[in-house]
Amino acid sequence: MAKLIKIAHNKCICPTCDGNGYLRIATGDTSKDFRENSKVHQCWDCESSGELTIEEPSLEDLKISSRLQ
Numbered sequence: 001m002a003k004l005i006k007i008a009h010n011k012c013i014c015p016t017c018d019g020n021g022y023l024r025i026a027t028g029d030t031s032k033d034f035r036e037n038s039k040v041h042q043c044w045d046c047e048s049s050g051e052l053t054i055e056e057p058s059l060e061d062l063k064i065s066s067r068l069q
């Protein structure tokens, strides 16, 4: 996974993993030892890419909808 996160206009950093592509899931009492009581889990939202593609209406779509109003 690339460390550098590029943000294209139709992509955003995954809020689930904060762009890491993975998360630490608690498996026990993380207040004692976070690393001992958690394990790395690949992010299910962005499929470990760290970013999400935003499905937004294109500028053309917005123009059409503003015309209809």
Ligand SMILES: [Zn+2]
Binding pocket: 014, 015, 016, 017, 018, 019, 020, 021, 022, 043, 044, 045, 046, 047, 048, 049, 050, 051
């Ligand atoms: Zn993610």
